[in-house]
Structures are given as C-alpha cells and as structure tokens.
Amino acid sequence: MNKTLAAVTLGTLVAAASAGAHAACLGDAQVADFFAAREARTPAADIENLDEADAACTRAKLNALLARKHGAVIGYKAGLTNPAVQKRFNYDKPVWGVLYQGMLLDSGAVVNAAFGARPLFEADMLVRVKSADINSAKTSADVLANIDQVIPFIELPDLVVQTPPKLNGPGLAAINVAARLGVKGLPVDVPTTAGGQAWLLESLRDMTVVMKDGQGAELARGKGADILEHPLNAVVWLAGALAKEGLALKAGDLVSLGSFSPLLPPKAGQTVLVTYEGLSRMQPVVVTFSK
Template structure:
C-alpha cells in the first residue's frame, strides 16, 4: 500500500528551497542603497547577503554606482587578497577584485582623520598605470611592464565596512568592493622595461614605519602573487578589460594596519630606483 505524501514535510522543503533561492539573488537596490548610506556615514554595517561571486559582483556593481556619485566615476581596478596570509585569513582560494574611484586619491603626505571610515585600515600597496589596451593581450609580467606608463607608491586606505570583520568571506569582500575608499598616491616611479627593473619589483623590500622609525610591517614585492605585475594578469583573467589610463592597485604587501590618532606612517620601496617613499598622517 502506497504511503500518503507528508504534506508538512513537502511544504517545509519548498520553503527551504525558496529561501535558498532568494539568498542566492543579487541584493536588492534598497539593500545596497542602505549599505552605501552606512559606508558614506562611516557606520559599521551588516555584511551583504551574497553567497557566490556572481551575486557578489552584481552587488558590487550597484555599490560602485551609488558611491561613485560621491567619490567619482570608476577609474581602474584593485586586486585584493593577493598574498597567502590574506587568503588564509579569509579562507580564500585566490584573489578578489574591485573598482577604484576617480576622486579617491590623496596627495603624498596627506593628513586625514584616523576614523576616516567605518572600520578604517591602511596598507602598503602599489599603483600601476595602464599605457594602452594592448596590456589585455599580455601573458607574462614582462609583457605587462611593456604596457605600463607609470608606477606609483601607494598607501591604500580601505574600509572593512562590516561590524564584525571575522564574518567577511571572499564573496562579501567582493560585494563591498574590496573596501575601496581612499588612498595616498606617491610620486611616479619612472618605468624601465628591462629585466633588472622587472626583477626589482619582486625583490624589493616594502617597509612600513611610523614617525619614530619603528617598523610596522615588512614584506618583499614577491608577496603579491610572486610579482606585483601578476595582479594585472589575474584581473584580466577574471573579467577585467583594461583601457589606457586605468589605475591598478596590486594588493597589500603586508598586513592591514589600524590607524591611530596622531600616527604618521611611511612606506618605503627599498630596491626600486631611488628607494621611493609615500607617507600619510592620521589626526
């Protein structure tokens, strides 16, 4: 004799599958508007409800459009979680990508409040400037170098956004646009398209110090994907198409640091021509 279906169980399963389907959707315009409002007001927020990269990138597109009204149009791209320690911290199998804003850059030596964001951080980074769209056909770091017009020392000033950073995942990090908010741009380093300069980008020692000279962080250029130019190749292979003039943030060479009121920080790129530096002051 055939058993009658358990209608209560079926109803529960239907509701469960429906809830999972809803959770997998791109966050609504209203949800992303609320998140953008929290970011602009420097208010810690709940993480966006995304469970995969498709939804995360959809959420990112909405957020960039909203924040771009205040911070300027998209002006390039950033790679995040480009070092092994960063990937391990967020249980990521690889990097993530975000968008840079036109008006986010501050001048070398800039001063700003230590509480410049909901969850402010600072990190040693590097900005590459794309010379031409032929960079999209590059297959090696040497070929990337051939299509750069400038390289800048860069202190990124990201916002972790969410009230509890321990809840961040690669998907939610992507949805919050990898924390892009501001950055301090140093003087351009002349680009040499030779093997010595290419090797120097990997071998350089990136050192963060405070006003007293105390070392806060130290990592080689190779900490970013073996060579920071590999960030361009990773971004290109993961949906980015570059154009002339685009900025590229390669990712952090060391840990995310928490700014303190009254603190000054300097990043030195020892081994690049002239050992360039970039600095920031927190009020």
C-alpha cells in the first residue's frame, strides 16, 4: 500500500468526522486502499459519516474489486436483521452485502483465528433460492415456497477498520457488511407438502440457536424470531433492497439471514459448535480456530 496515500486518506476521513461533515462516496484510491488492507488482513482507515447512497456507491466500488479477486457471486447476506446487532451499530434497519465464490467452507473446517484484520464469528443460517419468484415474496411463507434448502451456518465476518465501534449501518454496508468467510453445515431440504412447510415455517420462528465451545460451555443463544420476527423475513427485506438497485435473487443463490447471536472474537485453539434446537433434522455446524 502507498503509505503517503494511506495517510492522506485517513487524515481526510478524520478531519471530516471532526468537523461533523458529511462524507461522500469514497474515491477509487480510498476503496483501493481499503481493499489492499483487507487482503493483507491489516486494519484499514475508518469509514464514517456516509449516508445510504454514499454507502451503496462505496460498496459497488469495493465489490468490483472483490469480484475480480474472489470470483463469481454465489449469493447475498442480510446484516443488522437482529435488533441487538442493530443497537451495536447504532442503526435501525438492515443492510446487505454480496457473497463470493470461495468464501464458504464446509463444517469441520479449521480456520486461522487471525483470518481477518478484525475477525469475529456469529451463529447464522443460509437458505438456497429455488425460484426467481422469491423476488416478489411479501411474507415468510412466500419465501419458504421459493427456497429448497435451509443450511446451518457460522459466519466469520471481518470488520477490517481501525476502530470498529465507529462503524454504523451505512459504514457497514459500505464494507460489504464485513463479508469474509463462513462455515456451512449439511443442508436440510424444504418439505414439498403443505403440512411439512407449515411445520418448518413454525419451527424456524420458534427454534433456539445455541452456540457452544469445544468443552460444551455455552457462548450465546438466540431465537429464530430474533431476526425480524421470523428469519425468512430477512429474505423479504433483501429482495426489496436489491430491487432498488436493479438486482434480483436467482435460482441457486444462497442468502445469509443474519445473526442469532452476538458477534464474538475467535481465540486460537477454540472450537465453536452451533445447534438449532427445534429443527430435528438440522445437524450442528462446527469450526475450529487455529493459531
């Protein structure tokens, strides 16, 4: 990274914040610096004072670099879908980011505890889109009718910036909602019968998601309803948000629904296991963090 340019970039952002000024969409050089820091797993300059439009503009620039490096889009993630996580980022609505090929690992993966500049982990869940009709979904039942798999998932986000507490909702959106890695478990097929779908719809809302360490000590827990009153409502929101930018979900896309737990920092040697109580067919998903 060009040290002089990085210093200028940081100085500009700090000055704007100090003056209480509104920051515009990050310039190409600023986004390139952020991307380089992300790839090097070193803290990047703080991103502050963006509005939603500037965040979307910045995310588009960053995603162009991510796509060049990491390949095809495999889906999307909805972030800040849990009120507790919204509170952490001082924002009252969800945000979204893009998932790329190579980001997802299989259950049992061993991941460096320093996998990012500001690495974290959280209990999450993926769903797989069956039909583009999902883009017109208005309810959780509409979403369920247009997905064919639910998948246990531990997301491994990376907040990247030097001072993560300064990130708010638009700042998080600008950095692609911190998408870095994730560990997926065995998928469960969505039932095709009306009775089976009704059972799954209720079970997703009422399930308890429990995160434990390798010794069985509980790290966190949450309910399905913690995400927008039903986890599939995250897909309703996401489809609408993508449509505003001329994008749409397609068959085969994966969607990360958001966090059922607090975001926690990984420790070298730690194993994390997430279970979904109330979903009898859902197997646990596991990740181990190495030195």
